[in-house]
Amino acid sequence: MSCIVEIALSCPLRQTFDYLSDDLAENWQTGMRVSVPFGSRQLIGIVIAIKSISEQTISKLKKIDQKLDHQAFLPNEIMQLVQWVSRYYHHPIGECFQAALPKRLRLGDADEMQMETYWSLAQPTNTKPGKKQQHILNLLEDYPEGLSEKALRTQLGNVKSSLSALQAQNSIKASQKVALPLPCLTIQQAVALNNEQKQAVEIVLSRTGEFSTFLLQGITGSGKTEVYIEICRELIEKQQQILVLIPEIGLTTQFVERFRQSLNARIVVIHSAVSDTDRKQAWLLSRAAKADIIIGTRSAVFTPMLNPSLIIIDEEHDSSYKQQDGLRYHARNVALMRAKTLGIPIVLGSATPSLETLYQVKQQRYQLLKLTQRAGGANLPAVRVIAGQNASDNNGLSSHLIKAIKKHIEQNHQVLLFINRRGFAPVLMCHQCHWQANCRSCDAKMVVHQYQNRLFCHHCGLIQTLPTKCPECGHPELKSYGVGTEKIEQALTGIFPDVPVLRIDRDSTQRVNAFANMIKQINQGKAAILVGTQMLAKGHDFHDVTLVGVVDADQALFSADFRATESLAQLITQVTGRAGRGKKAGEVLIQTEQPDHPFWQNLLQKGYEAVADNLLSERIQMELPPHGFWAVWRGEAKEADLAMQLLQQIAELLQQTASSVVILGPVPALMEKRAGRYRAQLLMRSADRAALHQLIDQHILSVTKLKLARKVRWSIDIDPTELI
């Protein structure tokens, strides 16, 4: 008897599709991949459910062309997770599966792991081996299970001929095995923990096998990573797997190295810089429990595991865990849901936890684990706020800051300067007619990039040649205002001609390895000044930096974004942790136009926690997130007003049945025009999460059918992190 198979297809429709199958229902399983005809094309879909043929079955059903898998390809847990994501984020199910699967598997690659040639010792022979051959034999002696040819090659260089020779005399034998990540060939170092760290490890381990959420709050340099490692050590011994999420790919290498130095584990990495083939392999290895630790960015939260035991979210406050287009999921949120259904603990780590997480700690839903001591006994640096009023005379650097830089450089130490803007200067103006370089597709100014002799729009990527005279009145002199990394770099090179100045921002690190090379140079420890954007603030250990300067820290204090203060407090606290991580005492100088702003007194005297606490009370009082439950409808269209019109119609629909949900707007976006599109948004807020979601469900179908919905690109954002 044939059956009906319900399938999710990657198209933006909020529905699944039924197909006919000649095969018996019992030969089908949810989570299999199939190839089906859809309209005029052929698509790959995922089996959601198997149904028997009912009398009302109409003959409009098409037949399944091909079964791609013989057994369930996606484990049930992932099937449930993706379907939950689709419901929770009100996003088309097919696109949710798309986000959860590695590209190659999504496009129909066979469910097979990559194989590799592994070599192992056979029988000893009398023939005297050559030097390289001896090296190989020595190495293989340590690996009775065998070592892949790839591992031998990374270790000993070109080994092809030596291997053939050894094989010819039967000293070694080859076999084909599943390609595992390169084993760690160095000796594992034990990690020494202080009491706080030990306690944190014990508490988490005492809760294995049940769902519980921990906030591991440790000041920068307090050794959160060591805590992760020690928890992992015990779990790995029990053949258990751990999923570790990190905010961005720049931190992977460093992170993976730390783990590899201390753990004899099979570690796979999943992020956008990993090739499609390797990602597929990592995913399959994880699903088969042939990888112990899975380290990855946001999308890795969907990686299936056979023996999951723990999820770790490092730097849980980081905004990159929230996807800002398409399926707007928050990896932390999805991970929490996953841990809950799997019945395993989840550890959120941060020196500067998000207000959301602190709120949950307050409600006693998360257990707080604190690390208050800096590893190695390093002291937290002295932090001072300095006035930047006269800074413009020195290209944005106050004389106070310059003096401090000089002092630290003379002691042969390194200096780290943050300026959160790329390029040379953010404004270009004509003095005669007041013309300004503005972007033609955004409500934004063009930023001067002097090295490339160009103007850039940081919002849409528009590039122009730097004009030599005013395009409006022809005046030959254009002036630039404000500071960016390039200007600071140039000023410092002028003031300290004998000291290397390294600029580290997206522009200077675009070439492959450029970033790694700079980090290498920095770690050589010679006196140097590092000038960079936020990308330097995250995670990196610079042992010889003793002075950290923050230039132009003001912007956030006047920002319309209610989250700006939170981010600034996090940034400053993180940055502060970059100074004096080694044995040397550190110093932090924050240059601001507003040294008397109460924010600084609060942050410096009472610390991040107190500031966060204040902000949280403020948010609760003003009924802003994390208080209540929020959703945002966003729209953008090439013609002005269209997005506003659509959102107005949606607002009217929602208003009809909104009782416990407040509808706010629509309002144009803060930067209304961006990349040639006019944007607007409509806010929803409720104290009742279910009511909020129900209201969306109730109307989303009618929204799809609105005429304007075809002309306006629209989306819905649950638990938005950006509200302007």
Next chain:
DNA sequence: AGCACGCCGACT
């Protein structure tokens, strides 16, 4: 989203 079908302007 894709893709097809369909009905009106400037070209070999």
Next chain:
DNA sequence: GTCGGCGTGCTC
């Protein structure tokens, strides 16, 4: 006379 513009409608 046709190529192609994007409006509209559908996808089990």
